[in-house]
Amino acid sequence: MERKKFEILMLFQLIFAVLVMLIGIYSKVTENYNLLPLMLILLSIMLFIMGLREYKRTQSFLWGTICLCISLYILFVAVKGIMIN
Template structure:
């Protein structure tokens, strides 16, 4: 059985997930919609980390392009909201 390695990308992913959860809970309780662009930016960073981890694992260029295009679209939407 292969042992899972804990790397720096996983640490950043966990940190960004906690930030997204905190911003979401804050926005839900305060009804503050001004934090949505920050939420989208952190979600884009999570997807970027997921894509880089997946590329390191499988070396699939198609998956990397899919993740990168998703990140660029989310960042575009976040910038348009601001």
């Protein structure tokens, strides 16, 4: 049987997902939502990586572009949230 290669993008996606979960749990438990913009930035990076992986897997420009646009929008919201505070 052929083994699947471990991708570096998959590793980065997993790291960013764990960081987003940890910041989200910390914010919910302590009711301190000052780290929300950081969580959104990490989420946008994770979605960007997901778009790259999807494009690499299917060679379909559609889903990669959708994930890229969503990640850029989340990044915009996070930066705007930082600038307002």
